Amino acid sequence: MPTLKPCPFGCPAEPRVVDLNKDVLVLCDDCGTTSFACNYGERKATDEGHYATAAVARSEAIELWNHRPAEERQANRVRELEQELAGLRAPT
Ligand SMILES: [Zn+2]
DSSP, X not given: OOOOOOOTTOOSSOOEEEEETTEEEEEOTTTOOBOOOEEESSSOTTSTTEXXXXXXXXXXXXXXXHOOHHHHHHHHHHHHXXXXXXXXXXXX
């Protein structure tokens, strides 16, 4: 199972995966932030946000919780700038 990232709002509590009547989501108990709910069960698996099994819904909920596009863009930019800086510092 993939590791859960901490709450995006810096809460000290570890987020947890909860299953509320076949809606699986990740929840921060400190501030109440959740991932989108991923449903599984009787509906058609082709419905948006609906998955065939609890395991797939759980995996998707974790992926949604961990998806942080702004953080990923920032990390990529830092890597680019570090490479540029290393190039400036290299002896000529
Ligand atoms: Zn939180």
